[in-house]
Amino acid sequence: MTPRLPSSNGLNQQIYATLGDYLRRDPTDLHPEDSLRDDLGLDSLQTIELVYEVESAFDIQIPDEDFGRLRTIGDVVIYLHERTHATHHDATPTQSSSKAKAYSASQSTVSKPRPRTKSAQP
Amino acid sequence: MAARVVITGMGIVSPIGIGISKFWEAALRGQSGITAIESFGDLPMEGYRSRIAGQIPHFQPPASGEDKFSYRVDRYAQMALMATREAIQDSKLCLEHERAERLGVMAGVGMGGMMMGERELTHLYEFHKPHRVHPNFIPTITLNSASGILAMAIGAKGPNLTISTACSSSIHAIGQAMQCIRQGQADMIIATGADASITPLVFAGFCALRALSTHYQDQPSLASRPFDRKRDGFVMGEGAGTVILESLQHATRRKARIYAEVVGYAATSEAYHMVVPKEDGLDIARTMALALKDAQLEAKQVDYVNAHATSTIVGDEVEVKALRAVFGPRINTLLINATKSLIGHTLGAAGAIATIATCLSLDKKVIHPTANYTDPDPNCALPGISSTIQKKSLRTALVNAFGFGSNNAVLVLKKFS
Numbered sequence: 001m002t003p004r005l006p007s008s009n010g011l012n013q014q015i016y017a018t019l020g021d022y023l024r025r026d027p028t029d030l031h032p033e034d035s036l037r038d039d040l041g042l043d044s045l046q047t048i049e050l051v052y053e054v055e056s057a058f059d060i061q062i063p064d065e066d067f068g069r070l071r072t073i074g075d076v077v078i079y080l081h082e083r084t085h086a087t088h089h090d091a092t093p094t095q096s097s098s099k100a101k102a103y104s105a106s107q108s109t110v111s112k113p114r115p116r117t118k119s120a121q122p
Numbered sequence: 123m124a125a126r127v128v129i130t131g132m133g134i135v136s137p138i139g140i141g142i143s144k145f146w147e148a149a150l151r152g153q154s155g156i157t158a159i160e161s162f163g164d165l166p167m168e169g170y171r172s173r174i175a176g177q178i179p180h181f182q183p184p185a186s187g188e189d190k191f192s193y194r195v196d197r198y199a200q201m202a203l204m205a206t207r208e209a210i211q212d213s214k215l216c217l218e219h220e221r222a223e224r225l226g227v228m229a230g231v232g233m234g235g236m237m238m239g240e241r242e243l244t245h246l247y248e249f250h251k252p253h254r255v256h257p258n259f260i261p262t263i264t265l266n267s268a269s270g271i272l273a274m275a276i277g278a279k280g281p282n283l284t285i286s287t288a289c290s291s292s293i294h295a296i297g298q299a300m301q302c303i304r305q306g307q308a309d310m311i312i313a314t315g316a317d318a319s320i321t322p323l324v325f326a327g328f329c330a331l332r333a334l335s336t337h338y339q340d341q342p343s344l345a346s347r348p349f350d351r352k353r354d355g356f357v358m359g360e361g362a363g364t365v366i367l368e369s370l371q372h373a374t375r376r377k378a379r380i381y382a383e384v385v386g387y388a389a390t391s392e393a394y395h396m397v398v399p400k401e402d403g404l405d406i407a408r409t410m411a412l413a414l415k416d417a418q419l420e421a422k423q424v425d426y427v428n429a430h431a432t433s434t435i436v437g438d439e440v441e442v443k444a445l446r447a448v449f450g451p452r453i454n455t456l457l458i459n460a461t462k463s464l465i466g467h468t469l470g471a472a473g474a475i476a477t478i479a480t481c482l483s484l485d486k487k488v489i490h491p492t493a494n495y496t497d498p499d500p501n502c503a504l505p506g507i508s509s510t511i512q513k514k515s516l517r518t519a520l521v522n523a524f525g526f527g528s529n530n531a532v533l534v535l536k537k538f539s
Contacts, residue, residue: 024186052257061253
């Protein structure tokens with residue numbers, strides 16, 4: 001049975017976009033009843049990665065004890081509605097996560113090289 | 123009686139070409155794959171003493187739809203996957219007809235998944251959010267991520283090992299694979315070497331060691347010049363090479379094409395210094411002698427050496443000293459070249475790539491030029507080193523590889539007959 005989802009088009013779009021991005025699928029191909037494991041083929045590590053992406057996008061932390069609730073796309077949507085309404089009135093992907101992604105792409109900071117006396121001859 | 127071991131497939135991802143035929147054509151032309159590093163994000167390159175490397179700028183792993191493995195691992199393991207797929211195709215192995223338990227993987231890896239390692243470390247210190255460390259961080263940076271993902275991708279359930287001995291890693295991987303087949307523990311081993319760590323921190327680390335060439339920033343193709351008087355350090359590279367090792371019996375049964383036989387291998391330590399070889403070269407000479415003994419061959423039977431030759435001042439000279447000690451007068455008829463003159467030093471991949479070049483030389487009766495060997499260093503000059511291709515019928519060859527941590531590895535290959 002298709003679960004009834006909370007209506008908030010803006011938030012739903014953001015959720016589906018985040019899930020679609022991780023799953024490398026068009027968000028319109030995702031359905032609330034899709035099982036993360038059986039329909040989308042996610043193994044345990046991939047489920048953790050999906051949760052990581054959701055956490056990053058919505059700037060929340062999902063405790064271990066809530067993992068068991070997240071079995072379908074619909075479960076994730078309902079969960080995020082609960083969490084984002086509890087913390088923000090209008091959840092949007094955070095600036096820090098966007099910044100982190102940009103930073104990630106550039107891979108920039110290193111310490112300055114320090115000269116040594118003996119040179120290496122690999 | 124120990125099984126004979128042969129090489130029946132090869133694959134490569136290198137700065138002068140992805141795929142064996144592209145690599146070999148470029149190698150015979152003496153083409154350099156060394157280019158300027160454009161940037162590490164917004165980090166000023168002026169802060170780096172060296173700013174050149176053997177890069178593969180257009181490397182693209184297959185799309186996730188075609189390959190469910192590549193996107194889960196770091197760049198080095200993606201390269202290993204690509205090289206391995208080519209090697210399997212080249213060997214014409216039908217994996218579904220093979221016993222998975224008799225197929226193993228041995229990987230030589232120097233640095234591993236440093237791209238993700240550096241990125242996650244940077245994030246952690248920048249944003250102070252430990253809960254935002256990526257869940258795939260540990261599986262990716264673990265040094266055996268390449269050997270693990272290769273086994274999963276091809277369904278290899280035999281021995282699965284990663285050997286990390288810096289620059290000699292993949293000669294040890296091939297040597298250990300040979301031992302494994304000799305002893306009957308497997309029929310086939312996918313032996314690979316891979317590294318892709320031209321990253322801000324690792325590159326700065328090699329700069330800090332004063333190990334890299336710095337005199338040719340504006341002419342990168344001239345920077346890697348083993349045995350030449352004007353050499354001034356090595357050039358870092360990235361890539362992967364894979365060879366399929368197989369028992370002769372298994373290869374014969376399936377009528378496989380045989381590139382070469384792996385007949386000898388030796389591993390030693392100098393127990394001397396973390397990053398410099400002992401100047402007398404005696405332990406390197408001992409390693410070559412042990413490998414020849416393992417092959418039941420004499421030095422006078424060797425025709426060609428693919429030298430470790432990284433283009434460092436001391437390293438090249440010590441290797442030549444060791445070659446003189448092992449080969450005596452034979453040194454004057456020995457052909458020698460340095461694959462690193464073309465692609466730089468690909469660290470964990472270097473031994474596997476040199477082995478591929480050596481197999482091709484045995485097969486095609488020609489060795490590629492040693493690029494930039496234009497003004498021979500009197501301490502290194504030998505008649506068999508040339509900046510042009512050399513054609514000769516070759517029967518036996520050595521592949522040398524020496525690594526940080528004071529370790530040496532030598533492989534002996536023979537034309538199959």
